[in-house]
Amino acid sequence: MAALICEIVYRGIFQKNLAARIARGIVLSARKSGRWGIAFGRYGDSPQRNGIPAKDFAIVADSKEELEQNMARYEPKHVDVTICVDDTLSKGVESWAWYGLQPINRLTVPNGTVLMTSLQRFDDLLEDIHKKDAPYKLSLIRAKASFSGLWVYKEDHTEVRILGALARIAPSFLSLDGVSQAIREMEWGSDIKVESAKKAYDRIETREVKLTEGNDEVPFSFEMPKWWEMREGVTIPAIPLGKPKEAGKGYVPERNPYFKKYTTRTMRPVINFDTCVKCTLCWIQCPDSCFDVMPDGTYDANMDSCCGCGVCEAVCPVEKCITMVNESVFDDNASQWEMWRKDKDAYRTWMTGKIDDKQATVRSHGFRFRGQYEEELKTELDTGGVEITAGIPGENAQHKTS
C-alpha cells in the first residue's frame, strides 16, 4: 500500500489558479489508475496575497484508509514531490509572521524530488536552494514562471507540463496515459495540451543533489511563546518609532521583526543614485514603506521589506533610475546605497549589469490589457513578457526624462 504526497509551492494570487489546476490534475490523473486522492490549499495561506508564497497539496493513495492519514490537517509532515512554479522561491518560503524562512526542500523526503519551472542552470539554482540533510533529486522543466491573475488565466500549458513531468517522476501513480486522459477531460484541457504534457515527460532534466550541495545559509526561524508568556487581552507591543539613518540625517523606520519580504518578490528595484532627482515619489508611494531615507536625500529600497510590486519604477520620473530586476540574479539583500557610497564605479558596473539584462528585466506580472497573454505566448520562450519600457505608466510617465 503506498501514497504519493505532492506540495505545490507558488506565488500567491499570481499562480493561485495554476496551483489549483496542478493539484486537481494530479488527483484526477491518479484516479485513472484507480487511486483515491484529495486536493486542498493550505488554509493558513488564505486569504492569499499577491506575491506571498502559498501552498496547495495533492495526495493520492492506493486505499481510502491510507488517504485518511493525510487529511484534517493544514500541511503534511513530509512530501514525496515538491513542485515549485516560481524559481525565485528557491531562496526559501516565508508565508506569514513567525513562519521563518523555510527552505523549498524542507518537507521533501530523502530521495524525493523538487520539480521546478526554471530557465536557470542547476548550479545557479543550487546557490539559492538551501542544503538538505539528505540527498534528493532536482528536476527542471525549462519554462518561465507562469503568472496571471484571479480572473484572466494565461494558458501557457505550465499545468500540463508539470503533470507530464510527474508522470516521469512517479510513474507508478501517474502514468502518462492517465495524465493524458485526465487532461482531455478537464474543462481547460485540449489535445495540444496533451502533446505539451508528453513533451515535458520527455524533456524533463533531473539531477541528483548531494548533502554537500546547496546554499549553506542558516534560514532564520522563531520560537513561538507559551500561552502564559503571551500578554493577555490578545495584546502585543507596537513597533518602535524609527531613527535617523546617520548623524541625525535621513530616516530608517523600525520594521516588523517577525515577517520579512525576501520571499515575496519575484523582482526587486535597482536604483541609480546618480540620476535620482530626490522627488520623494518612490518613498511616498511605496505601499510597503520599504524606502529608507538616506542622509543625502536619496532613497534606498530596504530588501527586508520590498515586496517587488514595481510601483516605484512606475512613479519614478527619471528613465532607468529605478528598474525592476528578477530576484534570481541577486545573491544577497545588501543595501544598494551602501554599495554605491563605498565605490560608485563598482556600483555603476554592477547596476548596469543588472538593469541591462534583458531576460531579468522582462516582466509578466499579470494582466495589463486584453490579449496580453496571447501576445506574450507568441514571443519566444525566454522573452515571455510585455515590453515594459513602452509607455511606463505613472503620474510622470509622459515626461520621463533620460
Next chain:
Amino acid sequence: MAETTTFTNATQILEPFRGVKKVTIEEYFTSGHRTCQGCESALVMKLMVKASGPRTIVLGSTGCMYVANTTYYTTPWVVPWMHTQLGSSGSAALGTAAGLKALMKKGKMKSEPINVIAFCGDGGGADMGLGAISATLTHKEYNSLILLYDNESYANTDIQLSGSTPYGANTTFSPPGTVKRLIHTRWKKNTAGMLAAGHTECRYVATVCPSYAVEMMNKVRRALSIGGPTFIHSLDPCPKGWDYDPMLSHELGELAIETGIFPLYEVEDGQVKYYGKTKAIVEGRARKPVREYLLKQGRFAHFLEEDLHYFQKKVDEMWEQWEIPAVVPFRRLDATKAALETK
C-alpha cells in the same frame, strides 16, 4: 469625580503639508505587513497616520487592512491600534472618543487632544457598518475620523462583490458564466455623497485617492483638526481583486479620477469643493473614456461593447445631469423639466 476645568474637547491643529518635501518623515505604519504587492489600501494606511502623527489611536475593522496588516500575531503599527468588528467602525470611533472624553473631563486621564481614527473597508463601512457610521456622524461632541478604504470588494475573503463594487465586475460572487454574463448589475453606492447629505452637523466629508498622496494627507489633517465626527472615502486600487499587474496601481488610481468615475471633493460645513483632476473636469477638461480605465483590469475582461457603453453613459449622467455633479444624484431642474416635457 466632578468635572475638571482643563478639559476643552479641542482637537490637534494639523496644518496642511505644503508639498511632498514638507511631509512628515516618520512612519507610523511601517513595513512587515502582509498585503498584496502594489496594495494601495496599505498606502492609505501609511499616509493616514503619517498625516495624523503619533498622538493617535487607530481602530481597524475586519478586512484586508486588518488581516493582511496584523500578520498572524504581529503588527506594522507604531501608533496604538485595535481591531474592531466588521460593522463597528462607527461605534469604535464613538466609544474610543467618548471614553477619552469622559476620563479627561473627570480628571482620570491627562487632558490632551488625541486623534481617534477608525478605518473600514467598503464592505465594513458602506454595507454592514453604515448604520453605526451614520449614528456616529450625528454626535458632534465626539472628535473622530472614520476613513473608508474602498478596494471595491470584500477583498479579504478572496474578492466578493459589495455594495461598492462597480457594475458588472467579476468577483467570486459574480462570475461571468455562459448563460449570465453579468450577475452584478447594481451601480456603486454613492457613500460619501450620501453621508454628506444626511448628516447636517457633520462638518467634514471628503473623498481621496492615495495616488494623490499629499492631497490625501491634507484631507486627513483637515478632518482631524476641524472637530466633531468626520468621514473620508478613499478609492484604492486592488491588484488582487481588480486583476492587474501591481505596477499599475498608481496609474489606475489616476485613471479612476481622470475618467470621472470617482470624483475628488470635500464638503466642509456644507460647502462642496472639488479638487485635483476632478476640479479640472468640473472646469471643463474632457474626461478620459471609461474604457481606458476598465480594460486595464482583468475584472472587466469579459465586458462587451454594450457594457462599456452603459458604464460610460452612467458616468456621463453623473457629470451632465446631477445638480451637484458626481456628489449628489438629484437631477438638475432643467433636466427634470426637459424630461417632463418629452413625456
Next chain:
Amino acid sequence: MAVVTKAAPAASEDKELLISGSEAVAEALTLADIDVVTAYPIRPYDTVMQAIAKKIANGNLVAEYIVAEGEHSQFEIVKHASTVGARVFCGSSGVGWMYAMECLVVTPPLRVPMVALVGNRALDDPGAFGVEHNDALVVRDLGWLLCWIDTSQEALDTTLIAYRVAEDRRIFLPIAISADGAFLTHSQALTMVPPKAKVDAFLPRYNRGDLLLHPDNPITVAPQANEDWVIEIRRQNDEAMKRAYTVIEEAYADFRRVFGRGPENPWFEEYMTDDAEVILVGMGTISLPIKVAIREMRAKGKKVGLVRLRWFRPFPTDRLVAALSKAQAIGVIDRNYSFGSPFASGVVANEIRAAMYNAARRPPLLSFICGLGGREVTLEDVNKATDMCYGAAQSGKSDSKTHWLGVRE
C-alpha cells in the same frame, strides 16, 4: 437552619429607598462613578437607562450617555470606551441582547471588564417580554461571568461587587447581572443605598495597566491570529475564569467587611437546606414562590429546602455538589429551555447533572421547566414538583423525563 444574612450593624449612613431592581443598579452605577454608558430601548432592562439618564441630568453622575442606533453598536461603543480605561456599563434584554452577540463574543478575549444588566426576557418569535433566562444563558461558554439575583438590594450590591471582580487584573472579564424581567426589573422594593465613602473603600479605580490603549502605551490589540496562536489565547481565557473563584470569594468577604452585610456564601443562597429531604434548585425570583411553598410544606412536616443559584458562571461545582449531595432527592426548576438537550431539560438541570457526575453520593434528580414567558410560578407548581421529588426519593431513581409545570395540558 440556613444562614440568614446577619443583620447589618446600625447602618445609619445607608439611605433606604423604594426602588426597582433596575433603579437599584442605577444607584450602584452612580456610586461606582461610571464613565460611559450606552442605552438602547428594549423592555424590560431599559428602565435602568431611564434611571441613569436622570442621575446624569441632575448631576449625581458625570458620564457620557450615548443612545446607540442598535444593540450591536450599543455594546461595541462601551467595549471600546473600556479599552481606553473608562469604567463602562451596558445592558439589554431578549433579542436585543442577541443583536449584540458579535460584541458579546469578542468582549471576553479582549479582556474588557464590561458590566452589563440583562433584564431577562423571552426570545422572539413571537415577541414576548416576560422573563426567560435563555438570553443571558446564551453566552455561558464564552468567558462571561453570569449571575442571577432576586431582590433590588442584591441588584445594587451585586453591581458593586461585579465591578470589583470584573476589573480585578487577574480576571478582566465581563460580567452580566441577570434580573428577571418585570418581577425584579420593575417591582419597587425597599433598598438600602450605601454612602459613597463606603463604595470608595470597597471599589478601587479601574486600571487597565499594560493593556491600556493610549499613545503612551503603544500596543496592537487583537492582531489576526491563525492556527499558530488561537488555542494559546483560549487557554488564557480559561485560566482567567478559573481565577474568578478566588477573586469572587475575596470580593464578597471585603463587601461584608466594608458594608457590614452580604452573604457568607457568594455562590448560592441556601434556604432551609440543613435538614432538607428534598432540595429544590432555581435561579432568580422563582425563589419567592418556592420559599412560600417551602414554609407551607414544612408546616405539614415535609422537610424541603431551596438552593437559589446566584453565580452560574463560574459554576460553583464543588460547593453546589456538597450542598445537594446530602438531599434524598433534588428538583431543578429551570426558567429556560434547551430543546434537544439531554433529558430535554433546562440548562441548569443539565449543568447540575454534569456537576454531580463525580459526586460520591448522587441523589435522584428531577428536572422541571416552569414560568416561561413570564408565566407566574404558583405554589401548586412547587408542591407538584416537590411531591414528584419525594416519589423519586422513595424509588431511588431519577426519571429521564423533564416535567413542564403550569402549561395548559
